[in-house]
Amino acid sequence: MGEFKGFMNYRRKALAEEDLKERLSNYEAFQHRFCNEDASEQGARCMECGTPFCQTGVGVGKETVGCPIGNYIPEWNDLVYKGQFKEAYRRLMETNNFPEFTGNVCPAPCESSCVLSINSDPVAIKGIERTIIDEAFEQGWVEPRTPNHRLETRIAIIGSGPAGMTAADELNSWGHNVDVYERDFKPGGLLRYGIPNMKLDKAVVERRVELMEAAGVNFICDVEVGKDISYEELDEKYDAIIVATGARKQRDLKLEGRQSKDIQFAMDYLTEQIQHQFDEIDAPSITAKDKHVIVIGGGDTGADCVAMALREGCKSVFQLNKYDRLPDKVDGNPFWPLQKQVFKLDYAHAEYEGAFGQEPRAYGVQTMAYDVDLVGDLNGIQTQVLSQQPLTDVTMEDQERYFKADLVLLSIGFEGVESALPKAFQLQLENNKIAADEHDYKTNRRKVFAAGDARRGQSLVVWAIKEGREVARSAHKFAVQNRIYS
Numbered sequence: 450m451g452e453f454k455g456f457m458n459y460r461r462k463a464l465a466e467e468d469l470k471e472r473l474s475n476y477e478a479f480q481h482r483f484c485n486e487d488a489s490e491q492g493a494r495c496m497e498c499g500t501p502f503c504q505t506g507v508g509v510g511k512e513t514v515g516c517p518i519g520n521y522i523p524e525w526n527d528l529v530y531k532g533q534f535k536e537a538y539r540r541l542m543e544t545n546n547f548p549e550f551t552g553n554v555c556p557a558p559c560e561s562s563c564v565l566s567i568n569s570d571p572v573a574i575k576g577i578e579r580t581i582i583d584e585a586f587e588q589g590w591v592e593p594r595t596p597n598h599r600l601e602t603r604i605a606i607i608g609s610g611p612a613g614m615t616a617a618d619e620l621n622s623w624g625h626n627v628d629v630y631e632r633d634f635k636p637g638g639l640l641r642y643g644i645p646n647m648k649l650d651k652a653v654v655e656r657r658v659e660l661m662e663a664a665g666v667n668f669i670c671d672v673e674v675g676k677d678i679s680y681e682e683l684d685e686k687y688d689a690i691i692v693a694t695g696a697r698k699q700r701d702l703k704l705e706g707r708q709s710k711d712i713q714f715a716m717d718y719l720t721e722q723i724q725h726q727f728d729e730i731d732a733p734s735i736t737a738k739d740k741h742v743i744v745i746g747g748g749d750t751g752a753d754c755v756a757m758a759l760r761e762g763c764k765s766v767f768q769l770n771k772y773d774r775l776p777d778k779v780d781g782n783p784f785w786p787l788q789k790q791v792f793k794l795d796y797a798h799a800e801y802e803g804a805f806g807q808e809p810r811a812y813g814v815q816t817m818a819y820d821v822d823l824v825g826d827l828n829g830i831q832t833q834v835l836s837q838q839p840l841t842d843v844t845m846e847d848q849e850r851y852f853k854a855d856l857v858l859l860s861i862g863f864e865g866v867e868s869a870l871p872k873a874f875q876l877q878l879e880n881n882k883i884a885a886d887e888h889d890y891k892t893n894r895r896k897v898f899a900a901g902d903a904r905r906g907q908s909l910v911v912w913a914i915k916e917g918r919e920v921a922r923s924a925h926k927f928a929v930q931n932r933i934y935s
């Protein structure tokens with residue numbers, strides 16, 4: 450498997466990216482696939498590991514790192530090494546419904562557990578995955594997953610993010626009649642209205658939606674379940690209902706002056722910007738153009754705000770992070786490896802883009818007060834250094850630092866699910882998430898299942914795909930058995 454000692458013959462290569470100046474001048478996706486020759490060379494670096502931790506995962510419980518969907522990584526690495534891209538594509542599709550999403554935005558926990566990463570660079574697994582699926586689309590190998598036979602069963606899926614899309618793709622391919630209800634204008638969830646176009650081209654999302662429609666999935670957009678259509682109506686019409694509504698309740702920073710129009714949630718900013726870019730709304734109500742912007746919060750949402758504000762033409766953007774750059778612990782809990790990998794990528798992204806003619810980020814800094822004047826305009830924010838460790842960007846003289854700001858974007862995480870739908874459906878919650886069994890995804894209500902961020906809290910696209918696949922199996926079993934025995 451792979452080239453004997455290939456890892457000693459070839460260095461890891463990164464995917465090519467647009468030049469920084471060029472990429473900041475537009476909203477286009479800035480990363481590109483490998484050419485086939487480079488992908489083969491990278492595939493050659495894969496060793497014949499007895500146990501492929503990239504695929505199986507390594508560690509215990511929450512500490513486990515590896516591919517959540519168990520992609521057959523060593524196998525398709527080998528096929529790519531041999532130039533057998535079509536076979537590699539077939540093998541990849543056995544475990545991943547949407548490699549074009551993960552190939553673009555996954556933080557690649559598989560690479561963190563690649564044995565080569567112990568004392569060298571891991572195999573470029575994500576880049577190889579991206580290349581396989583891009584090649585498959587370019588060669589016309591990707592076709593709608595139309596079922597051979599239609600069943601009579603009807604299944605409703607609420608929410609069209611990656612969890613809902615995956616469940617729909619699976620259930621439809623097995624013959625169920627699938628309706629996906631979505632309150633936004635278009636399907637995709639955070640793939641469309643959260644993650645910016647620079648990281649995931651919306652044409653990639655649209656292309657998959659069109660394939661699913663061609664296969665028979667029915668997307669019903671601009672409909673909020675629980676408000677425009679009731680639980681009783683769905684219960685009457687469907688054999689099973691899957692709730693995949695995400696975890697969009699944003700955490701707030703309620704200091705005096707919070708009501709200022711210049712202090713906004715990051716997600717509202719990102720969503721409006723994306724809708725505006727694609728002519729779905731006229732003018733966004735929140736803009737960073739010609740403003741001094743402070744992004745409070747250091748995760749991927751914050752990094753996306755930095756990227757978006759730079760492209761909009763802000764005067765400056767500064768991102769504040771409560772934690773040290775790569776801490777050992779977060780809120781008293783160990784900083785587990787995948788978290789470290791995600792943080793590293795977010796930091797790299799924001800620092801790299803933000804370093805261009807801008808002040809970079811600050812770590813170990815807490816916001817203490819908003820400076821809002823009598824008419825409600827924001828002037829700046831007052832911060833305090835929390836960290837006792839040496840800081841990269843903020844010296845200890847800056848213990849209390851004032852930042853001038855015309856716009857603050859709050860990106861300090863998500864608290865869990867919005868309450869309207871669980872209330873309308875009388876679903877039990879656990880830690881602000883929909884309570885559903887981790888094996889069969891059943892909620893407290895008969896016929897109702899929950900998956901994705903709605904069940905596990907804000908997470909990653911690859912976990913949404915995993916839960917979408919598993920909830921589909923459970924809903925399928927339930928719907929079919931119910932028809933047989935009723």
Ligand code: FAD
Pocket residue numbers: 554555556607608609610611612613614630631632633637638639640643644648672673674675693694695696716719749750753870900901902903907908909910911913
């Ligand atoms: P969502 O994608 O949130 O989709 C839920 C859908 O349900 C939405 O479309 C919503 O409109 C709909 N809905 C909600 N309520 C109703 C209702 N009552 N009726 C009808 N429809 C409803 N993950 C990565 O792996 N890599 C990244 O780079 C990355 N970047 C991110 C950037 C941002 C800004 C954010 C916020 C998240 C990011 N994530 C990333 C996380 C990832 O996007 C989520 O984990 C994933 O989208 C969760 O999928 P989901 O299907 O469970 O929920």
